[in-house]
Amino acid sequence: MRANTPALAPGFADPVLDSQACFRALLDAMARPGTIHPIPAALHPPAPLGAAMAAAALTLLDLDTPFWLDDAAATPDALGWLRFHAGSPVVREPARAAFALIADPARALLPLDRFPLGEDAYPDRSATLIVQVAALEARGGFTLRGPGVEGSARVSVSGLPDGFAAAWDANRALFPRGIDLVLCAGSALACLPRTTALEG
Amino acid sequence: MDTLPARPATDPGYNFGYLDEQTKRMIRRALLKAVAIPGYQVPFGSREMPLPYGWGTGGIQITASIIGPADTLKVIDQGADDTTNAVSIRRFFARVAGVATTERTAVATIIQTRHRIPERPLSAGQILVYQVPQPEPLRQLEPREAEARKMHALADYGLMHVKLYEDIARFGRIATSYNYPVMVNGRYLMAPSPIPAFDNPKMHRMAALQLFGAGREKRIYAVPPHTEVQSLDFDDHPFKVWRADRCCDLCGAPDSYLDEVVTDDKGGRMFVCSDTDHCAERRGAGHRGPLAGHALQEIAEGKS
Numbered sequence: 004m005r006a007n008t009p010a011l012a013p014g015f016a017d018p019v020l021d022s023q024a025c026f027r028a029l030l031d032a033m034a035r036p037g038t039i040h041p042i043p044a045a046l047h048p049p050a051p052l053g054a055a056m057a058a059a060a061l062t063l064l065d066l067d068t069p070f071w072l073d074d075a076a077a078t079p080d081a082l083g084w085l086r087f088h089a090g091s092p093v094v095r096e097p098a099r100a101a102f103a104l105i106a107d108p109a110r111a112l113l114p115l116d117r118f119p120l121g122e123d124a125y126p127d128r129s130a131t132l133i134v135q136v137a138a139l140e141a142r143g144g145f146t147l148r149g150p151g152v153e154g155s156a157r158v159s160v161s162g163l164p165d166g167f168a169a170a171w172d173a174n175r176a177l178f179p180r181g182i183d184l185v186l187c188a189g190s191a192l193a194c195l196p197r198t199t200a201l202e203g
Numbered sequence: 204m205d206t207l208p209a210r211p212a213t214d215p216g217y218n219f220g221y222l223d224e225q226t227k228r229m230i231r232r233a234l235l236k237a238v239a240i241p242g243y244q245v246p247f248g249s250r251e252m253p254l255p256y257g258w259g260t261g262g263i264q265i266t267a268s269i270i271g272p273a274d275t276l277k278v279i280d281q282g283a284d285d286t287t288n289a290v291s292i293r294r295f296f297a298r299v300a301g302v303a304t305t306e307r308t309a310v311a312t313i314i315q316t317r318h319r320i321p322e323r324p325l326s327a328g329q330i331l332v333y334q335v336p337q338p339e340p341l342r343q344l345e346p347r348e349a350e351a352r353k354m355h356a357l358a359d360y361g362l363m364h365v366k367l368y369e370d371i372a373r374f375g376r377i378a379t380s381y382n383y384p385v386m387v388n389g390r391y392l393m394a395p396s397p398i399p400a401f402d403n404p405k406m407h408r409m410a411a412l413q414l415f416g417a418g419r420e421k422r423i424y425a426v427p428p429h430t431e432v433q434s435l436d437f438d439d440h441p442f443k444v445w446r447a448d449r450c451c452d453l454c455g456a457p458d459s460y461l462d463e464v465v466t467d468d469k470g471g472r473m474f475v476c477s478d479t480d481h482c483a484e485r486r487g488a489g490h491r492g493p494l495a496g497h498a499l500q501e502i503a504e505g506k507s
Binding site for chain 1: 268391
């Protein structure tokens, strides 16, 4: 390595078992919307990627998944790290992305419908947005209802843009089409699949 | 590197869980979409597995993609832990993933099943993986994939109601006794795999996550926990479960699903729990059925 080459931060220490453990956290989070799961792997990605966002990306992205980053996430370090460890193609148009990494949701999350929403016959061909928020807490905030939620659940998400609730209602009304969200805060994550109704 | 966690002892000729990492990621992405769209069949790139189609290639690929060293795996075939298919799949994962296996429903974290749901209610920490031969509930009614897909897109399920109505017109009741179609979350018609209709009510608002894999047909679908799963019926012909009007001859269970076993060539027969773990647990707790102590029980308990 040349002396002036910046060191590349490592990915998962054990790519096989770490991605398996992170996937189980993701699967549980998607199956039980709003529940908050710590990432079961030590990861120190370059800023602005948080540990949970980076873990979700390494678990799900590979050469088959074009992804889009917002301006805040697209730093040279982050881009280089994702390209090296995941090997996914980066796309400039949100409409071509299978995944999107959004580090500044206040500015870049909405409108949701610029991402692929799937088709009525193939609703799975929709984007999954991995969004870094300021904080996740299992109380206050939204009341969640829908598949995976027993009765109702609560989660508060700080850092979402104004108008998110209305945009989410519109996304849910598209069912079975629609995008799904992975919300990451530090080293914890929660999911909002398209079926989840938010109140409050 | 000495910082790596200890890995379970596995066959060094294979990646952990048999599948390569890129295949696992593809299946994992399909699983997340399947959970997000309850009851919708997500196409996936099913791989060739070291066992023939029809032996659970879809279920095995799901299990291989989710299983980790901390899991305890149970595999059942028609409720039984000791059949060839169940034993082979348990041994497969013990070899390629080094995981603990069990026959006890209560301690398993992943239960792969062929055609039954265990009698014991499943809990939030468990995942039920179904082996599915035919994921498309409309296939017998509409053989064209493109048309069936359009019917799902439009939620046009009248044809299935006609089929159930024809049952009533011909037999006086809905005569479908297994693979009984269900509506998931009020939107998608879903094949519950060939479980007896007796098991359908267990799917409704189950606390465990339910994943379905069809290897030959290359489809994955899912039912998240606490999700509405309604068996199709009519107001004047409500869904009814059917079971043999007997108790288990070995453990006396009056409410479990029973298998009929022919015991000799003189018309002798007995009814036993299809769920072998449930039956053994009840016998262990001191329950006795009318034929307790029968030679079949000794075989079941490995005494002869």
